[in-house]
Amino acid sequence: MGVDISVSLSGLTLDNPVIPASGCFGYGKEFSELYDINILGSFSIKGTTKHPRFGNPTPRIAETPSGMLNAVGLQNPGIDVVATNHLAYMGRYFNKKVIANISGFSIEEFVYCAQKLDSIEQIGIIEVNISCPNVHGGGIAFGTDANSAAEVTRAVKAVTKKPIYIKLSPNVTDITEIAVACENAGADGLSLINTLLGMRIDLKKRRPLLANKTGGLSGPAVFPVALRMVYQVYEAVKIPIMGMGGISSAADVIEMMMAGASAVQIGAATLKNPYICKEIIERLPLEAERLRITNLKDIIGVAHL
């Protein structure tokens, strides 16, 4: 009896592998008003850039079969405000290490953000988003080319002592090529997958439904794609993987870990059910026991021969 559901990421021990994904949990404040978010393994803050951003015009959200599209476009108040306000006050409602998600439109912007965060005690991991599909001229541009991905990785790694996890895009021909490039450039781990590029058309208006025309697909619809990519990347690299994409149950968490994830992030499901992470954490030991798992760490990558 008693299932050990703790996991470890680059020397950081998490009570459980459940981590709300960036962009789906804000800075945690709204959810802390619903339940004690200290039960989480950790969470990844809203993607932050050097300069404040409004993001894209609305509509930014569209529904899809078993999922949704978003084209928020990295709305955030800028790294300086996030560091001095949001992160400084986070301790009032969250007392664990947090994952800081950063993005940029140039190497210099990624570096600026990483430097700014390096001395903040509460940050356990810096997650480098080179895969946002909803901004133009940055974001995903770094994540679809192995050389650029390696260059960002090296530059960020050089200015911070924190572990850095590179968040990869699924919108590439071969995700393992990018993953290996990041590993070779010094990444401590990888986060995958970001959203898949998609779109919908408003039939009455005969125009794209999203103001940005395209958006990122997430939700249960993408789970098998995410699982496949985590599985492939696990075989290609030695660094730990945070697996994400459509996870919405304790069984999904276990499946993603069997594919090779050391921890998981939960995105779209938190938007549909704000209590989903709490429910999954409560369910996880029972689900593990049902599958005769005594230590969750034992199943990481177990699906590989």
Add this chain to the structure above:
Amino acid sequence: MVVKYRILSNTHIAKDIYEMCLSGNTEKITNSGQFINIQLDGFFLRRPISVCDITDDGLIIIYKILGDGTRYMSTLSAGDKLDAVTGLGNGFDIKKSGNKPLLIGGGVGVPPLYLLAKRLIAVGKTPSVILGFGCADEVFYKESFEALGCETVVTTVDGSMGVKGFVTDAVKGFDYDYIFTCGPPLMLKAVYDKTQTDGQFSFEERMACAIGACMGCTCRTKKGYKRLCKDGPVLSREEIIWE
């Protein structure tokens, strides 16, 4: 908080318009103009629907069939359960109202004004009401507002009931010192342009989380970026930026 409501009735009250009575906890709903976010089987995102009235053991919502989700809602019947996140949004602030408020609703923008009217009456500020619709078949709740004691004028675009034209064509007939309005964006803009008093405008937008976390429904205002789900859906005249 998430509440499992029980459907007491789901009644077709006008063209494509349904009134649904729900039984369940309403303690988080403090203001008129707030909304609940409803989960529907087979649909990923919840549907945000404004609160029309608070009853002894629950609430009433009114919705229009606008897509597959609301069409599915119209097939639900008494006894069915409905999972909803409740008490969302800022709602109307009646403390800011003058003594002679005018409520202007268009289509499915009408429902939140009903609870608002009751709350205003409770503090001795009985409002006048303009309800705008496309045609007579679409009109609902005229008698309900009249039963509260509100002077109520209906406008229809085709003139099949009440004043022919838009809500703004009926405004000049009223003596008012404050407005509360909810309706389609073009109507809100027209009301903004054709009235001068202070007022509160309730907007709608496609939402995902509806609790202020995902930034899916942000708009620019003169007081900075606001999330319509959390900092809205009600904005004051002085902060609105039309884009």
